[in-house]
Each structure stands twice: as structure tokens, then as C-alpha cells.
Amino acid sequence: MIKKILIFIFSLTLLTSCGGGGGGNTSGLSFTTSQYAGTYNSIDINMSGSSVASYSNQSSGNLSLTSTRRSDGLISYAKFSTAAGDQTFDTNNGATIATFTKGAIGLTSNNDGALFRLDTYSGYGMWEITTGNTSRVFVGQSGTSLTSNPAAVVSSASYTGYALGLLTEVGYAPIFTTADFSATANFSSGSMSVSTSNTRGVSLSTGNDLGSYSADNISGTLSKSGSNNYTYTGTVTSNYASNSISGTATLQVYGPSAESVAGSAILTRGDGTRNHALSFGGTR
Numbered sequence: 031m032i033k034k035i036l037i038f039i040f041s042l043t044l045l046t047s048c049g050g051g052g053g054g055n056t057s058g059l060s061f062t063t064s065q066y067a068g069t070y071n072s073i074d075i076n077m078s079g080s081s082v083a084s085y086s087n088q089s090s091g092n093l094s095l096t097s098t099r100r101s102d103g104l105i106s107y108a109k110f111s112t113a114a115g116d117q118t119f120d121t122n123n124g125a126t127i128a129t130f131t132k133g134a135i136g137l138t139s140n141n142d143g144a145l146f147r148l149d150t151y152s153g154y155g156m157w158e159i160t161t162g163n164t165s166r167v168f169v170g171q172s173g174t175s176l177t178s179n180p181a182a183v184v185s186s187a188s189y190t191g192y193a194l195g196l197l198t199e200v201g202y203a204p205i206f207t208t209a210d211f212s213a214t215a216n217f218s219s220g221s222m223s224v225s226t227s228n229t230r231g232v233s234l235s236t237g238n239d240l241g242s243y244s245a246d247n248i249s250g251t252l253s254k255s256g257s258n259n260y261t262y263t264g265t266v267t268s269n270y271a272s273n274s275i276s277g278t279a280t281l282q283v284y285g286p287s288a289e290s291v292a293g294s295a296i297l298t299r300g301d302g303t304r305n306h307a308l309s310f311g312g313t314r
Contacts, residue, residue, distance in 0.1 A: 059100045063107070066095040066153055068172030069280050070112055071296045073305060075198055077163045080235065082198045085305060088296060089114070090280070093170045095153065104128075105135045108144060110157050114166060117159050119144055132192040132208055145194055145206075147311065151175060151285035152292040154311040155194055167196055169309040171292035173284035179259045180288040181217035189213040189291050191312025193226045197246060200303040206232040207243060211310040213281070213291055215262075220254030222262050224279065224293070226310065245270050246306060248297065252281055260284075266295050268306070275299040275306055289313060 070093040074086045091113045098107035104127055109118045119125040119137035128136045134147045134155065146155020152173035159166045177183070195207035209226040216222070226247050231240035250266035260283040267276040281293030292311030298304070 056100065056106070059102060061098050061100055061106065063096065063098045064174055066093075066097065066172035066174055067176075068093045068095070068152075068170055068282060068292070069294070070168050070170030071280070071294050071307070072112070072114060072166055072168040073296055073307060075165050075167055075204070075305075077165070080203045082200050082202060082204060083163075084200065085198075085302065087166070088298075093168075093172050095170075095172045097148065097153070099148065105137065105148070108137055108146070110144070110168065110170075112168065114168075115159060117142065117144070117157055117168075132194065134192075134194055146309075147192065147194070149191075149290050149292075149311060149313055152282075152290045152311055154292040154294065154309040156196060156307065156309055167307050169195070169294040169296065169307045171280075171282060171294050171309060171311060173282065173290070173292065175284060175286065176258075176260045177283040177285055177288045180215070180283045181220075181259065183287045185218045186214075186216050187288060187314045189215070189312035189314045191290075191310065193229075193308055193310035195246075195306055195308040197231065197243070197306045198304070204234055205240060206234060207246060207306070207308075208232065209247065209310075211312050213312055215283075215288075215291070217259075217288070220259075220262075222252045222281065222291075223249070224252060224266065224281065224310075225249040226308075248295075248306075248308065250279060252279060255280075262293075266297065268297060273299060275304055277306075 094111040125139040141160040144157035154171040193209040198204040209229040252262035252264035255263040275297040277297035279295035297306040
């Protein structure tokens with residue numbers, strides 16, 4: 031599913047692609063491998079032809095990401111590890127790599143695709159494991175170092191960045207979404223307001239910009255969760271005047287001085303026929 035849009039945009043050269051069995055000419059490049067840890071949300075999207083038929087098996091858990099970044103900024107290797115299994119994209123084994131809007135990196139391999147963005151201390155995005163007519167779509171965030179106690183280094187902070195999502199509804203073809211992301215944190219009180227703006231849709235089948243999807247902008251207030259100081263959770267809701275979709279967002283704070291935040295959520299309509307799988311992050 032995610033692979034569809036990447037393949038189409040590769041063919042139109044709307045992305046800067048370097049791939050097809052080895053990731054292009056890598057002579058003179060250096061490579062840095064990093065380990066990231068975080069959390070994910072996932073949902074099975076059952077397809078009938080090009081349309082969504084139903085949903086099942088929504089879950090969440092811990093995420094481990096191993097990635098190799100080239101000195102030109104592209105990612106040549108990514109391995110997403112969760113309780114649901116591993117998914118690996120490796121340009122040395124035929125994966126295709128490219129850059130996408132919002133500074134995201136696209137990778138395709140076999141029937142699957144991944145789209146994610148890496149900042150200095152954190153990363154966020156989506157990937158899939160496809161079996162037959164079902165795609166298990168994951169959205170998640172991870173980082174190289176969590177901020178053990180953000181309030182000890184900064185009492186409050188503002189963050190700006192981006193959001194990447196997959197919007198689906200029973201009876202319709204899925205679409206990709208992009209948006210701007212912002213967060214305002216009061217670490218002293220343990221609260222954080224988050225929101226997206228300028229949400230736009232992109233066709234998975236043609237790569238065309240579908241225009242504004244402002245009703246799918248989200249907002250909510252998250253609170254410090256559990257015994258640690260770096261995880262925030264809470265309900266986020268879309269901007270629909272009626273029949274809105276909502277879900278629980280998990281966000282974590284990364285870097286030695288709380289330099290970045292990243293999170294994910296799956297928003298669901300009350301009747302279970304519409305979902306927005308969303309990942310987001312920002313730096314201050």
C-alpha cells in the first residue's frame with residue numbers, strides 16, 4: 031500500500047531516487063549506523079481491490095529501529111523490529127531509496143514500503159507488512175537518546191516539524207497525508223499541546239496532490255505518562271464539526287537537552303469505518 035505511491039512517484043521523478051539493487055553509485059560516501067528505540071501503533075487494513083474492506087487487529091508496543099545513513103543524507107538500510115515481526119529494507123538486497131516531501135525518506139522492497147524522517151535525535155514515520163490482501167500498517171517514533179528529565183534542562187519549549195499519515199475509509203481508496211506539526215510543552219507541569227495544520231492529501235494511485243484536507247488536522251493535550259518524565263500520552267481529535275475521529279497519541283522527548291519530540295497515533299471514527307494512522311515530530 032505504502033509502496034504504491036513510492037513506485038509511482040519514483041517513475042515520475044518527483045522524488046530524487048537512487049535505487050534499484052544497491053542504491054545507485056555509493057563510491058566516496060561514508061555510512062553511519064544508529065540504533066533507535068521507541069513505540070508504535072499498528073492496524074490491519076483489509077483491501078478489496080483498490081478499496082478498504084475492513085479493519086482488524088489494532089495494537090501497539092515497543093519499536094526498535096536500526097538504520098544506516100549515507101553521508102549524502104539518504105538511508106541505505108532500515109530494520110523495524112516489533113512484537114509483530116521484523117521488516118527490513120536494504121539497498122544491498124534490492125531495496126529502492128528516495129527522498130520525499132517534508133524531508134522524508136522512502137524505501138521499497140518486495141511488496142512493502144516505508145516512509146520516515148530522521149532528525150538528529152529522533153525519527154518518525156510508517157511502514158507495512160503485506161500478506162495477501164491485508165497490509166499491516168505501522169506508525170511509530172523512536173530516538174537515539176531519551177531526555178531523562180526534560181524539566182531539569184528546560185521548563186517549557188515549543189517544537190515545529192511535520193506529520194506523515196495514511197487516511198483510510200471503508201469503501202474508498204486509501205490516501206497519503208502530509209501536514210505541519212507543532213507542540214508546546216510545559217515540562218514543569220507535565221503537559222503538552224500538540225496539533226497539525228495544512229493537512230493535504232496525496233493519491234496513492236497517481237501521486238497527485240488532492241488538495242486541502244483541513245478537517246483532518248488534529249489537536250489535543252497530552253500529559254506526562256507513568257513514572258518516566260519523557261513519555262506523554264493523551265487524546266487527539268480531528269477538526270470535523272461532527273462525526274470526528276480520535277485516538278490516543280504517544281509522544282516522547284529526545285536529546286540531551288530535549289531537542290526534539292516525536293510521536294504517533296491511530297485516530298478512529300466511532301463507527302469504525304474511518305482511520306487516520308499518523309506519525310509526527312518536531313525540533314525546538
